C-alpha cells in the first residue's frame with residue numbers, strides 16, 4: 401500500500417512539473433516583452449497650431465498583433481510636444497475638450513501640455529521624444 | 542451510492558500486476574486537458590488570427606512550442622490508447638457478461654450495469670476522438686481550412702436538411718470565424734464537461750480513480766508522460782502554411798480519419814452515406830454489441846467481422862496515405878503554372894538566358910520568383926547579392942556556412958515561413974513575393990539537400 405502511494409505521488413509530481421512549469425511559463429511570458437521604441441511620422445509641423453491639438457497614430461507590437469494607438473501633438477511656443485493619450489491614473493484614453501485633456505473614467509484633468517490639473521490624476525501625461533526636420537514631425541513612441 | 546455495480550466492475554476489471562490501457566489513456570487525456578488549459582491563454586479562434594496566434598506561441602513564447610507539442614501528442618496518445626483499450630476489451634469479450642445469465646433480479650441488474658458500462662466506454666472513446674477532430678481543425682492552417690470545408694461539405698450532403706445542417710456546422714452560410722468559434726466552444730467547453738461526466742459514470746466516482754492507479758498503472762502513466770515530454774521536445778506539433786486560395790485544398794486529416802477521407806474520395810457521389818451514415822453506423826454497432834446474441838458461434842462470427850472491418854479500415858488508411866504521397870510527387874513534378882509563361886526557361890532579371898544549366902529550370906523559376914539572387918549568391922552565380930549567405934546544392938563540394946545546422950524541418954521553416962521563427966526570420970523575400978507554396982518549398986528543399 402505504501403509503495404503504491406509512492407508511485408502515485410511520483411506520477412502526480414511528474415504530471416504537475418511537466419504540465420505546470422511550461423504552462424505557467426507561457427502565461428507569464430508577456431512579462432519578458434517590452435514594447436520596442438520606434439519612430440513614427442506624425443505629419444507636417446505647420447499643422448500643429450497654437451489652437452487645439454492634432455492627433456497622430458502610432459503602432460505598438462502587442463502579442464501577435466500590431467495595434468494602432470493614438471497620441472496628441474500640441475504646440476508649445478516654438479516646440480511641439482507629443483503626448484500619449486493614456487491617462488496616468490488608470491490608463492483610460494483622455495479626450496481633448498475646452499483646451500484641456502479630460503479623462504472620462506474618474507474625472508481626471510490635464511492641461512493642454514499634459515500637466516496634471518485635477519485629482520485623481522497626479523502624474524503628467526507621458527511625453528514622447530519629438531524631432532522636427534524639414535517641417536516634418538517625427539515621434540519616437 | 543444508488544448503484545454500486547459499475548465501480549465494482551471498474552476495479553474488478555483491473556488485473557493486478559498488468560498495466561491497463563484505459564488508465565494510460567486517462568493519463569494522456571489528463572495531460573491534454575492540463576496543457577489545453579494553458580494553451581487557451583494564447584489562442585484566438587478567428588479565421589484570420591488562429592494561425593497567427595499559434596505561430597506566435599510556437600516561435601515567440603518561451604515553452605510555447607513544447608506546450609503545444611505536449612497537447613498534440615497527448616491527444617494522439619489518448620486516441621490510440623483508448624482505441625486499443627476498446628479493442629482489447631472486445632477481444633476479451635468484455636461486452637458480454639461472463640457466466641450464465643440467470644433470471645434472478647441480481648443477474649438482471651448485473652447485466653444492466655454491464656451494458657451501461659460498455660456504452661459509457663464507447664461514449665468516452667467518441668469524446669476523445671471528438672477532441673482530436675476539433676483540435677486538428679482549430680489552428681486554421683491550410684490543412685485545417687481544407688478540413689473545415691470538408692466538414693461543411695459532409696454536413697451539406699445531409700438529405701432534405703442539407704443547407705440547414707451545413708449552416709449549423711459552419712455557423713453561417715460559409716466557413717468563417719463563426720465556424721472556428723463553434724469548434725473552439727466544443728473543443729474547450731463542451732467536450733471537457735462531457736469527458737468529466739462520462740468518465741465519472743464510467744469509473745464510478747472519483748475515489749475509484751485513485752484505486753485504478755495501481756503501482757503498475759502509475760508506472761505506466763509515468764512512462765506515458767515521459768514519452769509525451771520526449772515527443773513534444775523532439776517532434777513539435779505541426780503547423781502548416783497559411784491557406785492559399787490559389788493553391789486551394791491541401792493536406793490530409795489526422796490519421797484516424799484517413800479512412801473516412803479515402804471513402805469520401807472513392808465514393809464521390811455518396812458523401813452522406815460514407816461520410817456520415819457509415820461512421821455513425823459503425824459507432825452504433827460498437828455501442829449495441831452487448832445486446833447482440835451470445836453463443837460460441839455468434840462470438841466467432843463477431844470476431845471474424847471485427848477482423849475484416851479492421852483490415853478494411855487499415856487498407857483504406859494505407860490507400861489514403863499512398864494516395865497522399867502520390868499526390869505530393871505529382872505536385873512536385875508538375876510544372877508550376879503560378880510562375881507565369883516564362884517560368885521553366887529560367888531567364889534572369891535582364892531577360893538573358895541563364896548560363897548555369899546546373900540549376901534545373903523549375904528551381905531557377907522559384908529562385909527568380911522570390912528574387913533570392915538579390916541577397917544570395919546561388920551556385921557561384923556572380924550576379925548574386927551578398928547580404929545573405931551563398932547557397933550551394935548538396936552535390937557541390939562547397940558548402941554554405943552553418944550547413945550542418947540546417948535540418949530539413951528547420952530549412953522548411955526558415956525558407957517557407959521565416960516569420961514563424963522570429964519577426965522577418967532574417968528573410969526579406971516575403972515582402973516582395975509572399976510565401977512559397979508547398980511545391981516550391983519541396984523544390985528548394987530537394988535542390989538544397991538532394992540535388993547533385
Ligand code: FES
Nearest residue numbers: 487489490503508
Ligand atoms: S483613469 Fe483617468 S482618471 Fe482614472
